[in-house]
Amino acid sequence: MTEDFALKVEGLVTNFYTYEGVVLALAGVDLFLRRGDTMGIVGETGCGKSVTARSILRLVEPPGRIEQGSITFFDRDRETNEIAPIEILDLEEAEMMDIRGNKIAIVFQDPATFPNPVFRIGTQIAEVIMLHQDLGRAALEVKIEELEVNLDKTEGDRRNKIEEKIEHYKSQLDTPPEPDDNDKKAAAWKLAIDMLKLVKMPAPEQVISQYPHELSGGMRQRALIAMALSCNPAILICDEATTALDVTVQAQVLNLLNELKSEIGTSIMIITHDLGVVAETCNWVNVMYAGNTVETAATEEIFETPMHPYTMGLLVAVPKLHETKERLDQIRGSVPNLITPPTGCRFHPRCDFVTEICKNDRPRLRELKPGHWVACHNPQGGS
Numbered sequence: 001m002t003e004d005f006a007l008k009v010e011g012l013v014t015n016f017y018t019y020e021g022v023v024l025a026l027a028g029v030d031l032f033l034r035r036g037d038t039m040g041i042v043g044e045t046g047c048g049k050s051v052t053a054r055s056i057l058r059l060v061e062p063p064g065r066i067e068q069g070s071i072t073f074f075d076r077d078r079e080t081n082e083i084a085p086i087e088i089l090d091l092e093e094a095e096m097m098d099i100r101g102n103k104i105a106i107v108f109q110d111p112a113t114f115p116n117p118v119f120r121i122g123t124q125i126a127e128v129i130m131l132h133q134d135l136g137r138a139a140l141e142v143k144i145e146e147l148e149v150n151l152d153k154t155e156g157d158r159r160n161k162i163e164e165k166i167e168h169y170k171s172q173l174d175t176p177p178e179p180d181d182n183d184k185k186a187a188a189w190k191l192a193i194d195m196l197k198l199v200k201m202p203a204p205e206q207v208i209s210q211y212p213h214e215l216s217g218g219m220r221q222r223a224l225i226a227m228a229l230s231c232n233p234a235i236l237i238c239d240e241a242t243t244a245l246d247v248t249v250q251a252q253v254l255n256l257l258n259e260l261k262s263e264i265g266t267s268i269m270i271i272t273h274d275l276g277v278v279a280e281t282c283n284w285v286n287v288m289y290a291g292n293t294v295e296t297a298a299t300e301e302i303f304e305t306p307m308h309p310y311t312m313g314l315l316v317a318v319p320k321l322h323e324t325k326e327r328l329d330q331i332r333g334s335v336p337n338l339i340t341p342p343t344g345c346r347f348h349p350r351c352d353f354v355t356e357i358c359k360n361d362r363p364r365l366r367e368l369k370p371g372h373w374v375a376c377h378n379p380q381g382g383s
């Protein structure tokens with residue numbers, strides 16, 4: 001396949017060795033993220049969305065362990081545009097640190113988890129900028145070139161914004177080379193304000209001097225995204241916690257990310273329970289169930305012709321505006337214990353279409369229609 005991938009995960013297996021037994025959390029997750037896509041990862045609580053995100057960044061802590069599989073990050077050289085595949089699982093920890101934050105950033109969308117409550121917002125963002133970005137002339141020149149490439153592909157309001165940014169960086173280039181430490185700090189502080197403006201933070205000059213607890217949940221979330229984006233990552237992963245903000249604020253923030261995408265050229269992975277958010281903001285969906293990818297396709301395709309019984313169940317469980325009946329269509333049964341998961345297809349005890357083979361043989365993900373992958377022995381509809 002000659003598609004332009006940013007990330008590809010194949011057969012990812014992650015276990016947790018607890019006192020109660022081995023939690024078989026990821027049992028062969030497959031996913032791919034194309035450059036410029038916004039992909040939604042959906043599934044019930046405990047299905048392995050966060051463990052997948054943590055595995056991609058190699059942030060799984062003991063008693064967890066990544067056992068098998070491959071995670072390929074397609075690193076694009078910002079100067080030559082050449083793409084070099086990197087196997088994340090083979091990297092030394094020092095190389096991994098360069099990937100985290102610099103190339104793949106994660107935002108835990110629980111605003112309570114702001115990295116450090118005792119430092120002002122500006123200090124925290126500026127620190128990330130100074131840590132990950134060389135504020136020297138070469139870096140600025142590369143940024144300008146990159147924005148100019150984006151400019152050619154963009155029209156309207158966004159084009160104006162990109163032009164403004166280019167002007168801003170060019171004006172920085174005009175300052176004397178080799179800034180000393182104080183100049184670097186001032187430049188980082190200024191960039192931090194720029195980042196807050198980029199995420200449409202109200203009163204950024206004021207917010208920069210405030211502490212995390214002084215901001216509303218939505219503002220904190222914007223600040224976290226500003227921080228993640230300040231290293232210009234190739235991939236941004238947003239892991240929405242169960243206790244996240246109200247859906248309207250969430251949708252606003254996600255829409256904002258989509259708006260920013262053409263400006264910053266980042267591919268986005270959104271982890272969510274909310275299919276409404278997916279429909280509104282993602283162009284691709286990856287459905288997970290009990291540690292497996294069960295279906296993946298373009299958003300419209302998934303919503304119009306779901307083929308996996310679990311996805312079909314998820315979609316009918318979404319409350320419809322004009323319906324008063326509740327919970328009738330919910331998927332029966334509950335998420336299995338992953339220490340003793342069901343054999344074969346892990347969904348089989350809950351599935352209306354189960355046959356004998358499902359109980360013994362785990363279905364693999366197959367492309368049943370162009371661009372539509374399903375892991376099921378008895379796929380429905382769709383075809």
Ligand SMILES: Nc1ncnc2c1ncn2[C@@H]1O[C@H](COP(=O)(O)OP(=O)(O)OP(=O)(O)O)[C@@H](O)[C@H]1O
Nearest residue numbers: 016023025044045046047048049050051052242338
């Ligand atoms: N540190 C841990 N120790 C033991 N088991 C864990 C640990 N972290 C995750 N797990 C298990 O791995 C499985 C997947 O968890 P994960 O956090 O990825 O779910 P999730 O899909 O993100 O759920 P939610 O939507 O509630 O955030 C669960 O069965 C969970 O209990």
Ligand code: SF4
Nearest residue numbers: 345348351358376377
């Ligand atoms: S493989 Fe069988 S049990 Fe699993 S979802 Fe498909 S039909 Fe249902």
Ligand SMILES: [Mg+2]
Nearest residue numbers: 049050240241
């Ligand atoms: Mg989670």
